[in-house]
Amino acid sequence: MAGRPRIVFDHVSMEFPSKQGRLRVVDDVSYEIDDGDFVAVIGPSGCGKTTMMNMVAGFVQPTSGRVLLDGKPITGPGPDRGVIFQEYGVFPWLTVRQNIAFGLTLRANRAHAAERNEICTRYMKLMGLSEFADAWPKMLSGGMRQRLALARAYAVRPQFLLMDEPFGALDAQTRAAMQDLLLEVLAAEGKTVMLITHSVEEAIYLASRIVVMSARPTRIREEITVPFAYPRADALHETREFNELRSHIRDLVMREYAAQAQQSQAVGAE
Amino acid sequence: MLRRVVLIALPWLIVIGIWYAIAYSGLINPALVPTPDRVAWRFWDLMTHARLPVDILMSTQRVVIGVALGILAAVPVGFVLGWYRNVRTFIDPLMNFFRALPPIALIPLVIVYFGIGELAKVVVLFYASFFAGVIVMYEGIAQISPIYVRVSRTLGASDAEIFRKVIVPLTVPHLLTALRVALGVAWATLVASELIAAQQGLGALIQNASSFFQLDIIYVGIICIGLIALAMDLILRAVARRLVAWQERIA
Ligand SMILES: Nc1ncnc2c1ncn2[C@@H]1O[C@H](COP(=O)(O)OP(=O)(O)O)[C@@H](O)[C@H]1O
Ligand SMILES: [Mg+2]
Numbered sequence: 001m002a003g004r005p006r007i008v009f010d011h012v013s014m015e016f017p018s019k020q021g022r023l024r025v026v027d028d029v030s031y032e033i034d035d036g037d038f039v040a041v042i043g044p045s046g047c048g049k050t051t052m053m054n055m056v057a058g059f060v061q062p063t064s065g066r067v068l069l070d071g072k073p074i075t076g077p078g079p080d081r082g083v084i085f086q087e088y089g090v091f092p093w094l095t096v097r098q099n100i101a102f103g104l105t106l107r108a109n110r111a112h113a114a115e116r117n118e119i120c121t122r123y124m125k126l127m128g129l130s131e132f133a134d135a136w137p138k139m140l141s142g143g144m145r146q147r148l149a150l151a152r153a154y155a156v157r158p159q160f161l162l163m164d165e166p167f168g169a170l171d172a173q174t175r176a177a178m179q180d181l182l183l184e185v186l187a188a189e190g191k192t193v194m195l196i197t198h199s200v201e202e203a204i205y206l207a208s209r210i211v212v213m214s215a216r217p218t219r220i221r222e223e224i225t226v227p228f229a230y231p232r233a234d235a236l237h238e239t240r241e242f243n244e245l246r247s248h249i250r251d252l253v254m255r256e257y258a259a260q261a262q263q264s265q266a267v268g269a270e
Numbered sequence: 271m272l273r274r275v276v277l278i279a280l281p282w283l284i285v286i287g288i289w290y291a292i293a294y295s296g297l298i299n300p301a302l303v304p305t306p307d308r309v310a311w312r313f314w315d316l317m318t319h320a321r322l323p324v325d326i327l328m329s330t331q332r333v334v335i336g337v338a339l340g341i342l343a344a345v346p347v348g349f350v351l352g353w354y355r356n357v358r359t360f361i362d363p364l365m366n367f368f369r370a371l372p373p374i375a376l377i378p379l380v381i382v383y384f385g386i387g388e389l390a391k392v393v394v395l396f397y398a399s400f401f402a403g404v405i406v407m408y409e410g411i412a413q414i415s416p417i418y419v420r421v422s423r424t425l426g427a428s429d430a431e432i433f434r435k436v437i438v439p440l441t442v443p444h445l446l447t448a449l450r451v452a453l454g455v456a457w458a459t460l461v462a463s464e465l466i467a468a469q470q471g472l473g474a475l476i477q478n479a480s481s482f483f484q485l486d487i488i489y490v491g492i493i494c495i496g497l498i499a500l501a502m503d504l505i506l507r508a509v510a511r512r513l514v515a516w517q518e519r520i521a
Binding site: 059 | 417425426435
C-alpha cells in the first residue's frame with residue numbers, strides 16, 4: 001500500500017497579513033503523503049486545513065518551508081492534481097458531457113474526439129450520469145453535481161485527488177452513497193488522495209491515514225494509521241474497532257475545537 | 271393559449287379604453303386629445319403617402335449604430351473595470367458622474383465639437399449607450415465567481431484558454447443585458463439627439479409636428495418609438511433565451 005513519498009510538507013509555515021500584523025495559520029508542519037495513500041485531514045474550522053490543501057494545489061506558496069511534489073517545489077496548479085471544491089464549481093454553461101470533456105479539450109491534455117467521447121461515456125456510466133449527458137447542470141441535484149465534478153477531475157487522469165469537504169453539503173444518504181462511489185472509483189483507478197473533512201466517521205471509513213490538526217496556528221496533533229483493509233463496506237461502521245477509533249479521534253478533535261473556539265473569542269474581544 | 275393572448279392584449283386594451291374615455295369625457299378640450307382611431311388613421315396616412323417609413327428607417331439606423339458602437343466600447347472597458355477591483359474603486363464615481371448627465375444638456379457641446387451632421391446625432395446615442403452598457407457589464411463581470419477560473423487551472427488551462435473557454439461564455443449573459451439596457455436608453459435619448467438639426471427621423475417628425483400643433487402626428491411619432499423599442503427588446507430576449515439557456519434564471 002504505502003510507497004515512496006509523493007507529497008512532502010517540509011517544515012511548512014504560512015502567515016497571512018491581518019489587522020493585528022501577521023496571522024500565523026500553519027505552524028511548522030512536516031508530513032509525507034506516500035504513493036497510494038488516502039490521507040484524511042481533520043481539525044477545527046478556521047485552523048488552516050484549506051490553506052494546506054491550497055499549497056498542494058498550487059494556489060498559494062508557504063511563507064517558509066517547502067511543499068514538494070516528487071521532490072520538486074510546487075509552483076502552481078496543474079492537471080496532475082485534481083481538486084474537488086466544496087462548491088463543486090461545475091461549469092453551468094456546459095452540458096454534463098461537455099463539463100467532463102473540458103479538461104480534454106485543453107492543450108495540456110488534449111485528446112482526439114473519439115478518445116474524448118470514450119472517456120466521457122465511461123465516466124458518465126461510472127458516476128451514474130449517462131441519462132443526463134446533454135442536460136445543463138442547473139437540472140442536476142447536489143449529489144449529481146458532486147459526481148460531475150469528480151468525473152471532470154478524473155477525465156484528465158490526475159495522479160492526486162485533493163478534496164476539500166467534498167460531501168459537506170450533501171444529505172446523509174447521498175453522502176454515504178458518494179463515499180461508497182469514491183471507494184469504488186479509487187479501487188478501479190488508484191490515486192493518492194488528500195481529503196479534508198469534518199466528519200470523524202468519514203475520515204475513518206475512507207482513509208488509510210488520518211491527520212488530526214490542532215487549533216490555529218495549526219500543527220499536526222496526531223497521525224493515525226487506519227487499520228482496516230480495503231475494500232471497505234458499510235458494515236465496518238458497526239464494528240468495535242471502528243467505534244474505539246472513532247471515540248479516540250473524536251476526543252482529540254473536540255479538544256482542538258474547544259481551543260479554537262476559545263481563541264476565536266479572544267480574538268473577537270480584542 | 272387563448273388565455274395568454276387575452277392576458278397580453280388586456281392591458282393594451284385598457285390603456286386605449288382610458289384614452290377614449292378621456293377624449294370623449296369633455297374634461298379636456300377635444301382638440302387637444304386626438305382619438306386612437308384618428309391617430310391610427312394618421313399613422314396609415316403617413317405610412318403610405320408621406321415620410322414615415324424614412325423617419326423610422328433613419329431613427330432605427332441611428333439607434334443601432336449608436337448602440338453598436340457604445341457596446342463595442344463598453345465591452346473592453348467593462349472587462350477592465352469588472353476584473354480589477356482597485357481600478358473600479360477609483361473609476362466608479364467618474365462613470366456615475368457621466369452617466370447622470372442628461373444627454374440633452376450636452377447637445378450644445380456636441381454641436382460645437384461634432385457639428386450638426388449625422389455624426390453628432392450618433393455621438394449623443396453612443397454616449398448614452400456606452401455609460402448605460404458599461405455599468406451593466408462591469409457589475410456583471412465583477413460578480414463572476416473566481417471558482418471557475420480556479421477549477422480550469424487545476425484542469426490544466428492556460429490563461430488564453432481560461433479567457434476563451436471560461437470568461438467569454440460567462441460574459442455573454444451580461445453582454446446581452448447590457449445590449450438591452452443600452453437599446454432602451456438609446457431610444458429614450460433619440461428625440462434629444464434629433465434636436466440637432468435633423469430633417470428626418472421620428473424625433474424630427476415630432477418636433478416639426480409640434481411647430482404646427484399637429485397633435486395626432488406627435489402621437490404617431492411617440493407610439494412608433496415605443497413600439498420599435500419594444501419589438502427590439504422582444505427580439506433580444508428571444509435571442510438571450512436561446513444563447514444562455516444554461517442560466518438558472520433568465521433576466
Ligand atoms: N488569503 C487569505 N488571506 C488572509 N487570511 C486568510 C487567507 N486564507 C485563509 N486565511 C485565514 O487563515 C485561517 C485558516 O483558513 P482555512 O485554511 O480556510 O481554514 P480551514 O479550512 O481549516 O477552515 C482563517 O483564519 C482564515 O481567515
Ligand atoms: Mg476550509
